[in-house]
Amino acid sequence: MNKLNDRFSTVMLTTALYIVAFIYLFPIIWLLLSSLKPGSELFSYPLSIIPENPTTDNFVYSWATMDFLKYFLNTLIVAVITTVLTVIASASCGYALAKYKYKWLSVFFLCMLATTMLPTEVIMNPTFSVILNLGLYDSLAGLIIPSINTATGVFMFRQYFMTVPNDLLESARIDGASEGRIFFRLMLPIAKPIIITLAIFSFQWRWNDYIWPLIVLSDPNKYTVQIALRSIVGAENIDWVLLLSSSIISLVPMIILFIVFQRYIMDSNTTSGLKG
Missing domain, CATH: 1.20.5 (Single alpha-helices involved in coiled-coils or other helix-helix interfaces)
Incomplete structure (x- = not known):
């Protein structure tokens, strides 16, 4: 039975x-x-x-009509630079929250997690005001800087670093290693699974980002892929053949990314730092 x-x-x-x-x-x-x-x-x-x-003539027509190389390059610059800075910022912040014992850090961590409960639309207005005052409007830097810090990335690294024994750090300090050396030579190599995971997600977020580039960018030469796709939709008519084939072409980099790094995405050890 x-x-x-x-x-x-x-x-x-x-x-x-x-x-x-x-x-x-x-x-x-x-x-x-x-x-x-x-x-x-x-x-x-x-x-x-x-x-x-x-x-397949639709794809030939789309590639000839759309300046994909320019849009891919703009999006690639934003995605790569943001991903690198996001990993470094999240790892350093997560390390401090996991291994430094200060009462105010717990409060800071709770405030950081609270930001995940805010809708993106709520923080767009103040963020845009800051970007405008800094003179970063209509620039790729205006897309990169606000996207560096992510509470999700900090949380992932904090949970992972909390699983690393403190005795390991104390041994390194006794041997004369500085805090910077401990972080870059010891903690970052240990956190390789989380680095790869966050890098994949961050790249995907930036590649598919639409609302923020739509607000910040006005120069067609600086458009990202998603904004370029939106420009196909006219006020009175839509070239559906161009839109559909261009959408498929825009998915190719993400498909390649998934195929190359799928073993890291599927690796059960990748999420081990999120336990507890």
Whole structure:
């Protein structure tokens, strides 16, 4: 009877897994298949998911129409620089919160976590005022600087560093190592799984960011990929062939990123620092 119940549970859970996976994948599959349709098939009735006359000319047309190299370069600059600075800032702050014993640090950590409960729209107005007063409006620096600090990254590093024995740090201090040497030569190598995880997420956040670049940037030459896609949508008409094929092209870097680093994303040890 127990084996029958276990088998039934396995079948039900597997079925639920396939259903959830299909719900998530269906819009992406439809987008991909629609990008292979000629313009005349996009709104043909009745609608069909599978293109009758699939073509890759849409991607050639999109690449020739959109200046993807420029938009990719702008987005890559923002994503890479922000990711590097985010990892360094989050790691150093998480290390201090985990290993330094000051009462005010606990209060600071609680205040930092409280910011995660604020909607992004709430902090955009003051952040934009600061960027404007600093003369960073309509610049890539205006996208990078406000995105460096993230409470999520600090929390990840703090939880991970709390699992590192204090005796290890004391031994390094007895050997004459400075705090900077301990952090860069000891703690950062130990936290490699968290560094990779946060770097992947940070890169993804910046690559897909839309609202903040839309507010800060006005020069088309500085547009990121997401703003460039939005510029395709006109006030009166939309070039759906261009929009669909360009959207697929914009996903390619993130797909490559996932394929290259998926073993780190799937690694169970990556989240070990979040326990406790």
